[in-house]
Amino acid sequence: MSLRLPDSRAEVLADGRRMSPSAARNAGPIFDVLQGLGLKGRLLEIASGSGLHAAHMAGPLGVTWQPSDVETDNFASIRAWAATTKADILPPVLLDATRPGWAETLPPQDALLLVNLLHLIPVPAAAALLAEVPKALAPGGTACLYGPFLRDGKATSDGDAAFDASLRAQDPAIGYKDLAWVCGQLAQAGVNVVPIEMPANNLMLIARHSHS
Numbered sequence: 001m002s003l004r005l006p007d008s009r010a011e012v013l014a015d016g017r018r019m020s021p022s023a024a025r026n027a028g029p030i031f032d033v034l035q036g037l038g039l040k041g042r043l044l045e046i047a048s049g050s051g052l053h054a055a056h057m058a059g060p061l062g063v064t065w066q067p068s069d070v071e072t073d074n075f076a077s078i079r080a081w082a083a084t085t086k087a088d089i090l091p092p093v094l095l096d097a098t099r100p101g102w103a104e105t106l107p108p109q110d111a112l113l114l115v116n117l118l119h120l121i122p123v124p125a126a127a128a129l130l131a132e133v134p135k136a137l138a139p140g141g142t143a144c145l146y147g148p149f150l151r152d153g154k155a156t157s158d159g160d161a162a163f164d165a166s167l168r169a170q171d172p173a174i175g176y177k178d179l180a181w182v183c184g185q186l187a188q189a190g191v192n193v194v195p196i197e198m199p200a201n202n203l204m205l206i207a208r209h210s211h212s
């Protein structure tokens with residue numbers, strides 16, 4: 001992913017950990033939501049990036065955390081972050097979450113976490129990712145999708161409008177997805193969504209099978 005993103009200049013520590021400023025900032029609020037859900041068992045993190053979220057959350061949540069990313073360049077940082085904790089963090093796996101069929105290649109997940117990817121990929125790729133979410137979840141499982149979204153087609157602040165425009169200027173196929181569209185994609189796939197307001201106009205979408 002060679003996009004120019006604000007705030008993406010990550011410092012790399014001597015042990016290989018990347019310090020992602022945005023991940024460091026949103027780790028606390030995201031943790032608070034996940035903790036409130038009482039998650040247990042196996043959590044698949046899609047698009048782990050630096051691995052900072054795994055190291056901050058896996059231990060206190062008490063889950064078995066499976067990091068993944070489409071970029072194997074991220075694995076050294078993910079492993080280095082995992083080495084800072086005794087938490088149950090599995091070695092990172094290669095996962096292109098926009099590739100149809102990936103859910104069948106993994107064990108059923110009690111929880112899924114995706115932070116800050118949907119706005120960076122084209123609409124068909126986001127649709128393919130969202131279609132896999134219910135297939136990846138075990139019965140009663142919970143998916144947590146965090147990021148910025150349009151509401152009724154509009155950005156929620158001038159800063160969000162500018163960021164969305166900067167993404168679309170780099171690639172007209174990408175940009176913020178509309179909340180209603182995302183919920184519609186998940187509903188088609190048999191998943192109900194409860195959006196939770198998060199700091200800086202972001203949302204956490206809590207998605208569960210309609211029949212759970």
Ligand SMILES: C[S@@+](CC[C@H](N)C(=O)[O-])C[C@H]1O[C@@H](n2cnc3c(N)ncnc32)[C@H](O)[C@@H]1O
Nearest residue numbers: 023047048049069070071095096097098115116
């Ligand atoms: C903005 S970063 C977010 C990383 C991390 N979730 C965080 O919040 O710090 C986007 C991440 O998505 C990953 N990514 C991009 N396309 C992907 C895909 N198709 N499947 C899985 N991961 C992808 C990138 O490699 C990158 O690590």
